[in-house]
Amino acid sequence: xxxxxxxLLLSTVLFCIGLYGVLARRNGIIVLMSIEIILNASILNFVxxxxxxxxxxxxxxxxxxxxxxxxxAAVGLAVLLAVYQTHGTIELDKVRFLKW
Amino acid sequence: xxxxxxxxSIGGAVIALFLLMGLSFLGPVGWPQSPTPIPVYDxxxxxxxxxxxxxxxxxxxxxxxxxxxxxxAMIGGVYLAKMxxxxxxxx
Amino acid sequence: xxxxxWLAWLILLFPLGAFLVAGLxxxxxxxxxxxxxxxxxxxxxxxxxxxxxxxxxQGGLGGYFPAETLHGYIWIPSxxxxxxxxxxxxxxxxxxxxxxxMLVLVSFLCLLIFVYSLGYMHEEEGKPRYYAEVSLFAxxxxxxxxxxxxxxxxxxxxxxxxxxxxxxxxWYHKPEAAAAAKxxxxxxxxxxxxxxxxxxxxxxxFGTLSFEGIRVQMAARYPDPLTPELLTLIPLLLFGxxxxxxxxxxxxxxxxxAMEGPTTVSALIHAATMVKAGVYLVARSFIFLxxxxxxxxxxFTAILVIAAIxxxxxxxxATMAVVNTDIKRVLAFSTISxxxxxxxxxGAGAYLMATEASxxxxxxxxxxxxxxxxxxxxxxxxxxxxxxxxxxxxAVHTNDMREMGGLSKAMPITSKVMLFGxxxxxGIVPFSGFFSKGEILTVTFEAGAEHAGFYLLxxxxxxxxxxxxxxxxRLWFLTFHGKYRGHGHPHxxxxxxxxxxxxxxxxxxxxGLLAYAMQGFGNxxxxxxxxxALPLMGMALQEYGLEAVSxxxxxSGIALAWAAYATKRIPAERFTxxxxxxxxxxxxxRRYWIDDLYDGFGRSVxxxxxxxxxxxxxxxxxxxxxxxxxxxxxVATVTDAVDRRVIDGAVNALSLETIxxxxxxxxxxxGQVQNYAWVVVVGIVVVVILVFGFSYLRxxxxxx
Numbered sequence: 001x002x003x004x005x006x007x008l009l010l011s012t013v014l015f016c017i018g019l020y021g022v023l024a025r026r027n028g029i030i031v032l033m034s035i036e037i038i039l040n041a042s043i044l045n046f047v048x049x050x051x052x053x054x055x056x057x058x059x060x061x062x063x064x065x066x067x068x069x070x071x072x073a074a075v076g077l078a079v080l081l082a083v084y085q086t087h088g089t090i091e092l093d094k095v096r097f098l099k100w
Numbered sequence: 101x102x103x104x105x106x107x108x109s110i111g112g113a114v115i116a117l118f119l120l121m122g123l124s125f126l127g128p129v130g131w132p133q134s135p136t137p138i139p140v141y142d143x144x145x146x147x148x149x150x151x152x153x154x155x156x157x158x159x160x161x162x163x164x165x166x167x168x169x170x171x172x173a174m175i176g177g178v179y180l181a182k183m184x185x186x187x188x189x190x191x
Numbered sequence: 192x193x194x195x196x197w198l199a200w201l202i203l204l205f206p207l208g209a210f211l212v213a214g215l216x217x218x219x220x221x222x223x224x225x226x227x228x229x230x231x232x233x234x235x236x237x238x239x240x241x242x243x244x245x246x247x248x249q250g251g252l253g254g255y256f257p258a259e260t261l262h263g264y265i266w267i268p269s270x271x272x273x274x275x276x277x278x279x280x281x282x283x284x285x286x287x288x289x290x291x292x293m294l295v296l297v298s299f300l301c302l303l304i305f306v307y308s309l310g311y312m313h314e315e316e317g318k319p320r321y322y323a324e325v326s327l328f329a330x331x332x333x334x335x336x337x338x339x340x341x342x343x344x345x346x347x348x349x350x351x352x353x354x355x356x357x358x359x360x361x362w363y364h365k366p367e368a369a370a371a372a373k374x375x376x377x378x379x380x381x382x383x384x385x386x387x388x389x390x391x392x393x394x395x396x397f398g399t400l401s402f403e404g405i406r407v408q409m410a411a412r413y414p415d416p417l418t419p420e421l422l423t424l425i426p427l428l429l430f431g432x433x434x435x436x437x438x439x440x441x442x443x444x445x446x447x448x449a450m451e452g453p454t455t456v457s458a459l460i461h462a463a464t465m466v467k468a469g470v471y472l473v474a475r476s477f478i479f480l481x482x483x484x485x486x487x488x489x490x491f492t493a494i495l496v497i498a499a500i501x502x503x504x505x506x507x508x509a510t511m512a513v514v515n516t517d518i519k520r521v522l523a524f525s526t527i528s529x530x531x532x533x534x535x536x537x538g539a540g541a542y543l544m545a546t547e548a549s550x551x552x553x554x555x556x557x558x559x560x561x562x563x564x565x566x567x568x569x570x571x572x573x574x575x576x577x578x579x580x581x582x583x584x585x586a587v588h589t590n591d592m593r594e595m596g597g598l599s600k601a602m603p604i605t606s607k608v609m610l611f612g613x614x615x616x617x618g619i620v621p622f623s624g625f626f627s628k629g630e631i632l633t634v635t636f637e638a639g640a641e642h643a644g645f646y647l648l649x650x651x652x653x654x655x656x657x658x659x660x661x662x663x664x665r666l667w668f669l670t671f672h673g674k675y676r677g678h679g680h681p682h683x684x685x686x687x688x689x690x691x692x693x694x695x696x697x698x699x700x701x702x703g704l705l706a707y708a709m710q711g712f713g714n715x716x717x718x719x720x721x722x723x724a725l726p727l728m729g730m731a732l733q734e735y736g737l738e739a740v741s742x743x744x745x746x747s748g749i750a751l752a753w754a755a756y757a758t759k760r761i762p763a764e765r766f767t768x769x770x771x772x773x774x775x776x777x778x779x780x781r782r783y784w785i786d787d788l789y790d791g792f793g794r795s796v797x798x799x800x801x802x803x804x805x806x807x808x809x810x811x812x813x814x815x816x817x818x819x820x821x822x823x824x825x826v827a828t829v830t831d832a833v834d835r836r837v838i839d840g841a842v843n844a845l846s847l848e849t850i851x852x853x854x855x856x857x858x859x860x861x862g863q864v865q866n867y868a869w870v871v872v873v874g875i876v877v878v879v880i881l882v883f884g885f886s887y888l889r890x891x892x893x894x895x
Contacts, residue, residue: 004131016118023110054136056154067166074173099862
């Protein structure tokens with residue numbers, strides 16, 4: 001049917017789009033969304049491999065991964081909130097604690 | 101101009117990583133050809149192929165821990181939402 | 192052999208020791224160390240008398256006393272293989288008739304004059320300096336007359352020159368004294384240079400400097416390398432030194448000015464001893480003038496030069512003494528004149544001896560003995576005259592004879608002893624001067640038979656005898672006769688000054704008569720052969736006549752002086768009234784303008800030459816040195832620039848780049864997490880490429 005490579009390519013593309021978002025966007029919330037995209041790409045990868053090799057572990061792990069992604073999004077939003085409360089901005093360009 | 105350079109450089113790095121990852125699985129790698137369906141629940145207890153079988157039999161403690169984790173996240177979210185109202189929880 | 196000959200060294204060492212004592216600790220001693228000096232001199236005198244007596248007893252009279260040489264310290268050892276053995280340069284003393292007599296004479300005169308100085312210098316400042324210097328001078332003179340070789344003689348000669356300079360300029364605050372000391376030193380220096388050249392030529396030709404050594408080698412070295420020209424040149428150069436030291440023409444200018452020193456200095460150095468060293472040197476150089484070896488032609492030219500200068504100077508100086516009004520200067524010119532007599536005697540005697548030797552006859556050494564006899568006598572009466580003049584100066588405090596007069600009442604002893612000295616100088620029998628002067632004139636007359644020029648010199652000598660008597664008694668009458676024209680209170684000198692005067696006066700009387708005791712002075716002091724001729728006994732009519740001539744002119748000179756100055760029968764102004772007379776008078780007063788000639792020469796030639804050399808030194812030589820310095824400075828500037836720019840620049844650049852690199856690296860730490868994440872992504876890419884890329888590359892390339 002559909003060769004595995006297409007699905008792997010899809011997950012790679014998603015990963016790279018997410019990576020681009022993490023690196024290039026200044027708004028913190030956009031960065032969190034991009035992190036979700038990256039997580040989704042990796043979960044998709046799990047599912048693809050599990051489907052083509054007949055092993056159920058991949059899909060199980062995918063479920064657990066989704067749960068982790070959700071928890072991580074919550075925590076990320078809490079951190080971003082704290083940053084907003086101390087600096088008054090969520091522009092990641094302006095947050096420079098570790099500047100020399 | 102500076103933003104342009106920034107985005108270009110990030111794009112370059114991302115594209116390089118994409119190409120690298122692509123090269124790693126493309127080519128003469130012997131992937132399996134067709135997907136095999138995996139049932140969600142398999143009543144046949146001997147094979148134990150189903151997802152639910154796996155999840156609730158082998159990884160039961162993991163599910164419980166994940167539930168605790170999500171519960172803590174939810175409580176945290178509620179707490180943070182309540183912070184925005186003046187009074188109730190501080191600061 | 193002389194017993195205890197080593198005592199001869201002490202004769203020199205005692206005055207040297209007294210010099211050190213007086214010089215170093217004289218300030219703390221009473222009389223500035225004068226007593227120490229007198230004691231040392233007395234010891235020297237006794238030792239030299241002891242040695243002289245031994246010389247006499249062992250055949251000094253009439254026989255040939257083999258000269259005793261005392262070898263001392265070898266100063267410069269000889270280079271082996273030069274052919275002549277024993278030509279080390281060492282300090283050696285020679286004891287023979289002449290040197291032992293001179294030792295006695297010098298030490299005796301020094302002793303008397305030092306005793307006189309105790310009184311004369313009593314109120315002076317700087318006594319330790321004076322006694323140290325005269326003691327060193329005594330060492331020098333004693334060393335000169337006892338030297339065995341020319342080099343040692345030269346060394347002690349120079350010591351005397353130094354002490355003469357120091358003592359003439361004793362009152363160095365007076366500019367005239369300082370100038371006179373300088374003049375004395377420089378003029379005698381000219382002579383000393385000639386002497387040094389002569390000594391060097393002797394060394395070059397003979398390889399040895401000792402008198403005996405030269406005498407022995409004369410025959411071996413003639414005519415090569417000792418050419419006749421060299422044989423003429425060497426004694427002339429030695430005589431040049433004598434001309435300087437004994438103040439003969441043309442190096443006579445220093446002696447009249449040297450009277451600026453204390454009178455005892457004038458007596459010691461410029462009458463009795465130092466100026467005699469020149470005569471002694473010429474006497475020693477008879478080994479060149481009259482070489483008694485067969486086949487050697489004696490240097491007649493040199494002998495004639497010596498005699499001519501002697502004869503000329505004697506008249507020259509006597510004329511200048513006639514007009515001078517300074518008592519000491521008259522005596523100084525008299526010294527020059529009498530020394531010239533001695534040189535005349537030596538020259539005439541050498542001429543006679545040389546002609547007789549070249550003809551193979553028996554050599555008659557009269558002239559040598561006569562000159563040295565006159566030296567012996569002159570030392571006594573000239574010292575007497577100077578010391579008496581010092582006594583007068585001590586009393587009236589002025590040198591000018593025009594301010595003296597009638598002092599014979601106030602100073603009886605001084606006037607009497609000066610009369611003795613004057614009679615001796617004039618040459619009146621039986622005083623000593625008569626015998627010795629007469630002998631010299633006789634010898635000159637005899638030499639006239641060989642060479643007509645000597646008749647002219649004889650005439651000079653006779654005229655000089657007349658002038659000598661005249662100016663001496665002019666001095667005596669102006670000082671002691673008539674009325675006192677001065678402003679002081681003259682009185683007789685203390686006994687410490689009059690006793691040496693009386694002793695010297697006694698010697699002035701009897702030293703001539705010593706010749707009788709020895710059967711002729713030539714028996715004691717002779718060259719090669721004793722001259723056992725007694726004066727006034729067994730002489731030919733010719734000799735009687737000559738003696739009468741010399742006595743006659745002396746008496747007439749005294750008579751003229753008496754007429755002019757004592758009784759004023761012939762007023763002195765008569766001579767200077769006429770134009771010619773006035774001119775002559777001025778010429779004599781200005782000393783024939785020779786001093787002005789020297790001064791002008793010095794000013795124009797020497798001074799301008801010095802200016803030119805100074806310009807050269809400052810511009811050219813210093814210019815080169817300065818240019819080198821500036822060049823060095825520029826090189827240093829370049830080096831400095833290189834050092835600062837290049838080397839320091841490299842070091843600085845290193846550190847600056849480090850700082851700039853660290854600054855740039857710090858910029859990387861922006862604090863933005865996305866930048867770090869980007870770096871991580873790029874790092875992953877790079878690491879994967881590196882790790883897997885090479886192996887793929889090798890597989891693709893190395894494979895089929």
